Amino acid sequence: MTMSANHKAALDKILNDQIKLFAFDLDGTLYVGEKAVPEAIELIAELRRNHQVVYFTNNSSKTITQLSKKLRELGFFCGSSDVYSAGAATADYLKESGLDNVYLIGSVGLRAEVEARGLRVCPAKTAHHVVVGLDLDFTYQKIADALAIINRGGKFIACNEDRNFPAGEGLILPGCGAMAGAITTAADKTPDFTVGKPNPYLLARIATEYGVKAEAIMVVGDSYDSDIAMALSYRSKAILVGQQAVFAPTVWSVENVGQIRRLLRKSQ
C-alpha cells in the first residue's frame, strides 16, 4: 500500500511536532531471526537525535540483559534499561500486585527476572499463584500443577497470549499462548491478567518511566493485532510496518522502516 499525499502530510507533521518517544517492536520490525532489517539500525540512530527510543517485545524467555545484548550485537544503540519485555513486566506486575510464592511455568530467564525482584518461585504444592511464560519443557504434569493451584484460588498470570512465533527460515513455533491456552482449557478459566501486548501494560510502564503522555508516543510494529492494538487502546500513535492497508486515523502504514527514515528527513 502506498500512502496518499494527505496521509503522508499528516504523518510528517506529527513526527516532529507531537512525538517525543518512539517505541519499537523487535521481532519482525527491527530484526528477523538473527538479522537486522535493512535501514533499521540507521533509523534508530537518526531518531535518537531528537527523540527518546525504547524497545518492546512479548518475549517471555530471555532476560532484559540478554535482549539488550542481542540488539547491541546486531548494531543497534541500546542502553541497559531501554528494553521492555513481557517477561520482565510480568515480574514487575507480580511485585506491584503483591503476588509472591509463585509456581513458574517458563524459562530460566523468566525465573531470573522474578527472583531479581525478591519474589519466591515455589514447587507446585506450596505455591500460591501460577505464572505462565514460554516453556520449552512444557508437560502434562505442569498443566495438572497449574490446575491444582487455580482450583485452590491462586491467580493465573500469563506473560502473553501469542499463539505462535516465527523462528526464522519459515519455521513457526508454538508461543506462550499455547501453554496458557492448555491451562485455560483445563481450568475453564482465562488468565486473571495477561501482561504482554495487546494489553497496554507495557506501554503504560514506558509512559510513566519516561514521563511522556500517551499521545506523544509513536509505536512502530509489524502486527496490527498486537502492536497496533496496544497503541490504539492506550491512545498512542502507531506505524504499521508491512503491506496491510490501515484506515484508522491514528495509524499509518509504511512498506518498510526505510520509509520512516525518508519521511523524517523530509520533515526536518
Ligand SMILES: [Mg+2]
Ligand atoms: Mg513483531
